[in-house]
Every structure is written in structure tokens, then in C-alpha cells.
Amino acid sequence: MKIDVFCGDPFSQTADILVLPVWKGGKHLKLPIKNEQKEFASNITLRLERKGFDGKLGESHLFPVSVDGTDEWMILGVGEKKGVDADRFRQFGAHLVRSANLAKAKSVVLPMSALQETTLKQKDVVQAIAEGMQFASYRFHAYHGTQTKTEPKEGTIERVTFVVARDRDLKRVTEAIGIAETLASAVHLTRDLVNTPPADMAPKHLASVAKGLADKASGIQCTVLTADDMKRLGMGATLAVAQGSEHAPVGIHLTYTPKEKSKKTVAIVGKGVTFDSGGLSIKPAKSMETMKCDMAGAATVVGLFKALRNLQPNVTVHGIFLAVENMPGHSAFRPGDVVTAMDGSTIEVLNTDAEGRLTLADALVYATEQKPDYIIDLATLTGACIVALGDDIAALLSNNSRLASKMCDASEETGEAIWELPLHAPYQSMMKSKIADLKNISSGHGAGTITAALFLQPFVKKIPWIHLDIAGPSFNERPSRPDVSYGGTGFGVRLLANFLQKL
């Protein structure tokens, strides 16, 4: 989809559809139209009122027209003006694309005038709408075979033109569209990686995509850790998880170094279990169906680095993941085994399905050795997180409240919902083993997301740290938003990009 900007009269543009955004509320619908179209517009208004249209977000009606260069006008609800935020515009953009595709339109013109009647900056509104439009256009077609590779029922929109009133807005709006395109292509990479079947996304595949992002000119380097490197470094917990799989584990350490002076150094760690069968503590069939998503944290790191190539923030970023597959092969690790993590901590494995925290233990220790100011990890870590917060919301747990509130600010802006759970220290005792330092499952009842985070906490030492459990929002079986479709969502890519840019 090509998105551009035009400055001038929206009615002078030629396109399949001209979109007229309408706010909810008010006694009478207000259409942004010109004098000579008044009669036609009042006719439309009457018909809309008869249909009960009131500007609800995403509600759309099409009217054939003959008064300008477009074939149809699309009246599209924006929702209540009160309380409007960037996320509403993101969803508006997504609705626009979905409705335009249903109408089989190829080109759309969107006048910005009505959408500017808020306190938000025009460039932020445009960026959010453009993001929503791109996200709603995402398709994962790579695995459609001869039976389904036919023409899709709906159309595919090819061109969107934003129309602004003032020449001096052109530059900023064009930039905003560029940022939206950068973020969307990063999010779509993460979605693709998560959606790819696990046989085609073994550790070496995931690692090779990360390697492909290295690019001297944009300040990105990549170091690969082989299984031998992991042995040398003492990553015994990760190697134990990898034992039952025919695929060797692969570690990735991406580094982004800014050209200007670096303000901070941040390490971002992702859980990279390319498939989680549960190992010998094998999962029930139903729970295994979506376990290709267990590398979503790592995929988010990869997507983020794709975005960093263009965004070029003034912070140093380490992107770290240990890609492994958790399988119950004949050499699999067993409940009862004791493994040693990179910092010498010993862990009694009582459930091989609690494998994410084992690989993260090593990855977090490796992260601390980069001497970062902050560590952030993203992991599809616990089913308990879905019980607590559902499919839309990630859990945030942190040892530093100021850092946590920065992440919450970023989340407000990007619309990726997070909710803080407490790192409740008294529960730490539930993770103590009788024969080793720690055990990998809790002896208590409940609070599975909290105890998993408490397990991780000692490995970050005293470095300010945020753990994001993305088990729910990284993969959607029943999407509730117009900008996400079935499968991988790319959750966290924009959140982290926003967070890093504001440090």
C-alpha cells in the first residue's frame, strides 16, 4: 500500500472512495463538505439518520456520487470526540482499510480536516491512522496451497492519500507516514516470524533472520553464539532445554550503536523457544497447537532491530535471545535434573514445561555482562498470565518503579496494553529448592506469573529491570481489535521503539 499526502481541496482528487470521517454525538451529523455539495450532503445526512448512524467507531456507509472525482463517499465513524487518543485513530485507520477492502476499492482519499478537531498533533494523528491502515493490510499467505491460493474475496487497497490544508504541514505529515511505515514493516516481520510453522522456524532459521539485520551503516552488529559457545559460557540451563531436540540451540546478540552520543545502554532479552512441546512434562495436544508462538519475545527483538535501522535513537541497544526447541527426545532433560545457569546458580528442574525461565536465566546473566543501565525482557512465559489478563494485556513486573512508569507511558501512546503485577518478595520462598538454589516451579498455589518473574529476578542482579509476560497479547486466536488479525500480533515492537526513543 502506498500512502501519500496532498495539500489542497480533497474534492479535487480522483479515487475510488473519498472518506468522510464523522464524530459520534451531536444532534446532527456534520459532514465536511463544500457549499455546492450541500444538497447532496443533506440528502445523505437524512438517509444516515434513518439508518441510525451516529458516528460509532468503525461504522461505515457508502454512497455513490457524481459530483466529484470519486466513485463513492464513505461515511466512517470516528467515535466520541471526548477522550480520543492516538489508539482510536489507529483503530480508525484499520477500520478504513477493512471497509475499503470490502468495497473492493483500490484508492482512497482521506481529508484530515474533521480529524484535526482535537488536541492531538496532526502528525501524531496521521502516524496512528497510517499504522492502523498498514496493520489491517497484513496478510500471511506463505502457506496457502493450491486449494486456497485463489483471489481473496475482498479487494486490496493500493493507495491512500491524506489531504491536509496547509503547505507547511506537508513535511511533518510525510515524516509521520515514514515512521508508521518503518514501524509497520518491523511489526510485520515479527508477525511473520511468529506465524511461520515451527519446522521452518527452528533456532537456526530465527537466528539467520537476526543475522540478516546486521548493517554497519545503520550501526547494527550481530554476534552468534553456537552450542559450543554456550558451553564455554556456562549456559547450562539453556543447553538442558535444548537437549531433547535435534536442533542445536543458537544464541543471538545484536548491538545497535548510535552515531551521536549514546544517552543510555539498554539490553532487550527475548524468550526464543521455537516450539514448546513441554518436553517430558509434555503438554496436552490442545495447549501445544499454538506453541510456535513461544519465540514471540525473540521475534519482537528482531522486529525492534529492524525498526532501529531507520529510527536511529540515541541509545545503545543490545538485543539478546537464545533460540532453542523444547522437545521430549531420547536425550531430553528430565524432571529431577539439576542444571547450572551462567552465573553458577543451580536449578532443580521439576517441570520441563517451565523451560522459558531456564533459557531466560542464562540470557539475563549474559545481558548483565553488557553492563546496561536497564534490562527489559519479553517472554511468552506463563499460561497464568492469560488467566489473569487475557489475550489483550501483557503483565509488567519490575524491580524499579520509575522505569516501570516510563514503560507504562510508552504503552499509553502505542496502545499496547500492559498491567503491572507485584514482584511480591514473600513469594520468593516458593521457588527455593531443597537440594539446589532454586527450583523451576513454585511449591505454592496460584500467582504463576509473579513466581515466574521472582525466579528471574536474581539473574538481573541489581540492574533496573522490566519483565513483560506477553503470553496473551503476542498471539491472537480471536482478535478483538481491527488492527490485529489471527496469529502473531507483533506486540511489543512499537512499545519498545517508543520507550527507547524517549530515554
Ligand code: BES
Ligand atoms: N510457553 C509456555 C507459556 C504459554 C502458555 C505461552 C500459553 C503462551 C500461551 C510456558 O513455557 C509454559 O509452559 N509455562 C507453564 C509453567 C508451569 C509449568 C509452571 C504454564 O504456564 O503452564
Ligand code: ZN
Ligand atoms: Zn513450557
Ligand code: ZN
Ligand atoms: Zn514456553
